[in-house]
Amino acid sequence: MQIKPNRLDRGFLQYQDEFEQKALEVLRSGWYVLGKEVEAFEQEFAAYTGARYCVGLASGLDALWLAFRILGIGAGDEVIVQANTYIASVMGITINGATPVFVEPDAFYNLDADRIEEKITDRTKAILVVHLYGQASNMQKITELCKKYDLRLVEDCAQSHGACFDGKMTGTFGEIGCFSFYPSKNLGGFGDGGAIVTDDPKIAADMKMYRNYGSEKRYYNKVVGANSRLDELQAGLLRVRLSHMEELTAERRKLAERYSKQIRNGSLILPTVRERADSVWHQYVIRCEERQRLIEYLNGREIGTIIHYPIPPHLSEAYRYLGHKPGSYPVTEHYADTVLSIPMYNGMTDEEQGIVIEALNRFA
Numbered sequence: 001m002q003i004k005p006n007r008l009d010r011g012f013l014q015y016q017d018e019f020e021q022k023a024l025e026v027l028r029s030g031w032y033v034l035g036k037e038v039e040a041f042e043q044e045f046a047a048y049t050g051a052r053y054c055v056g057l058a059s060g061l062d063a064l065w066l067a068f069r070i071l072g073i074g075a076g077d078e079v080i081v082q083a084n085t086y087i088a089s090v091m092g093i094t095i096n097g098a099t100p101v102f103v104e105p106d107a108f109y110n111l112d113a114d115r116i117e118e119k120i121t122d123r124t125k126a127i128l129v130v131h132l133y134g135q136a137s138n139m140q141k142i143t144e145l146c147k148k149y150d151l152r153l154v155e156d157c158a159q160s161h162g163a164c165f166d167g168k169m170t171g172t173f174g175e176i177g178c179f180s181f182y183p184s185k186n187l188g189g190f191g192d193g194g195a196i197v198t199d200d201p202k203i204a205a206d207m208k209m210y211r212n213y214g215s216e217k218r219y220y221n222k223v224v225g226a227n228s229r230l231d232e233l234q235a236g237l238l239r240v241r242l243s244h245m246e247e248l249t250a251e252r253r254k255l256a257e258r259y260s261k262q263i264r265n266g267s268l269i270l271p272t273v274r275e276r277a278d279s280v281w282h283q284y285v286i287r288c289e290e291r292q293r294l295i296e297y298l299n300g301r302e303i304g305t306i307i308h309y310p311i312p313p314h315l316s317e318a319y320r321y322l323g324h325k326p327g328s329y330p331v332t333e334h335y336a337d338t339v340l341s342i343p344m345y346n347g348m349t350d351e352e353q354g355i356v357i358e359a360l361n362r363f364a
Contacts, residue, residue, distance in 0.1 A: 003343050005354050007302040008183050010347025011248075018240045019190075024076075026236045031067065037235040043193070046163075048243030050170045051197035053204035060158045060180025060194040066091025067176040067196060068126070068152050070206045071360040075099050082111040083312055085334040087223035089156045092178070093128065099324070101308075102314055104331040109133055109285065109339075110276045111332065120145075126152035128192075131160035131170045133308070134186065135273060135284035139165040139173045146174075153252055154178065159282035161187040162249050166276050167337055171197050175177040181200055181230075181238055186252070186280050187245060189234040199325045248346050249280050255348055257279040262357045267364075269338075283308055286360075287338040293342065301359050306341045346362070 012019060026037060038056050046054035057063050073079065075097035081089055083102035088358050093100045101119050106112040109132045116127065127146060129137050146153045152173030157163075160170040161179065171177025183192035198204055215223025241248070256279070259316055269287040273279050285308065288294045298305055312332045314324035326333065343356055 001352070001355060002302040003304060003356060005306045005341060006184055007344050007345045008188070009349060010336075010345060014347055015240060015244060021239050023233065026233045032232045032320060034229055035232045039234045040311075041230070041235040041239050042053070044239060045179075046197055048198050048242060048245065049171050049177065051172050052199045053201065054195050054197045055204055055207040055211065056197065056235060057194040057207075057220050058228040058230060059156055059180065059192045060156075060178060060210075060228065061088045061091060061294055062228040063178035063180070063194040064089065064128075064154070064156060065095040065230065066163055066207060067178055067233060068092060068096045068098065069112060070203060071105070071126065071152050071154070071175065073152065075229045076123065079126045079128055080111075080116055080119055080124060082132070083329040084109065084128055084313055084335050085132060085156070085307055085311070085313065086158075087313045087316060087318065089130050089160075090319065092156075094187065094319075098125070099123075100313070100319075102324075102329055102332075104329055104337065105132075106138070108135055108137075108272065108277075110135060110137040110274075111142070112228040113138040113145070116142070116145055120149055120151075121273060123256045124149065124151060126154060126218055128154050130156040130158075130176070131163055133271070133279070133285050134159050134163055135271075135279035136160060136165040136170050136277040136279070136355055138161045138274065139168070140276075143173055151272070158182075160280060161185065162245055163280045164278050172199070175200060176203060179278065181234065186248065187238065187241055189238050189241075190330075191240045193230050193234045193238065194228075195230065203317065207333065216234060217285075220234055237290055252281040252344065255344060255353060256284055257273060259342070259357065263360050265361050265363060268360060281344060283341040284344040285339050285341050287335070287337060288340060291338055291340055297363055298359060303356055304343065304362050308341050310336055313337050 042054040157171040158180035210225040211228040214223035
């Protein structure tokens with residue numbers, strides 16, 4: 001039996017009738033951009049997160065770079081961000097001309113709050129928190145530092161839809177929470193999509209202006225904006241999935257619990273959850289010192305895996321100009337050499353998961 005690392009078709013089949021009905025409803029409406037579906041999704045997603053406002057956008061990357069643009073962070077400014085994140089997080093900073101200042105991750109793969117203060121300078125203007133793999137970061141320490149040093153706080157929640165710290169949902173601690181709705185996300189659409197959430201009415205209004213060519217009124221452009229609009233079809237389909245988020249998240253937590261209880265192999269390091277935080281298990285990430293041999297072993301049993309992420313941003317060709325070298329961030333680089341995401345998706349069967357567990361336990 002072939003087991004892929006992810007199965008997007010399973011997520012569709014779970015609610016096929018609802019998705020197809022909504023798609024036809026939108027197609028027959030004759031209105032495809034910035035209509036009632038986007039407005040309804042924005043209201044529903046804001047309510048889900050506990051934020052006052054949501055603004056739908058074309059992608060998670062747009063959410064990030066527009067967030068820093070609206071906050072006025074640019075050339076000469078520094079933004080602290082964890083070193084082991086996906087490169088899009090860093091692009092949100094550098095597209096605006098600001099400089100990313102990397103901090104090592106903690107044992108939970110998120111920004112190590114105890115290492116932030118030593119990186120703060122008079123040029124530091126913000127902290128970008130990335131809730132990686134679905135687990136909420138240590139938001140108490142981070143919000144305290146933002147208050148102490150008068151820093152802006154932006155959250156990258158592309159992988160943490162529904163995750164909480166002390167009962168408060170990710171995306172609502174800072175001034176702006178940025179989300180992706182790429183199909184593989186826990187709240188995934190059927191194409192590209194993104195959003196921000198905020199409690200600030202001016203930020204929400206500015207984001208709506210920037211996403212639509214910098215225009216509040218048609219043909220009257222106040223700023224040089226972007227074409228970054230969540231379309232009606234994606235918004236409608238996201239509304240369907242959002243209505244099932246509790247059961248979808250519960251399913252992923254059940255899968256993760258079984259992995260954590262039944263994988264018993266001393267050569268594998270399993271993920272753990274931070275005290276006072278929870279995880280929505282966007283990925284189930286293990287570590288193995290002999291990762292390539294493990295990948296080949298699993299491939300031989302038709303079990304697919306993914307490496308999130310093999311090249312840290314500071315070692316990528318895109319950010320060579322920052323001057324970082326191998327060894328600059330040893331924790332990050334060790335993670336990049338050892339992490340492995342095993343199959344995790346809504347609709348995964350007991351049999352499929354059992355095969356993965358048995359194979360991992362037999363790996364010597």
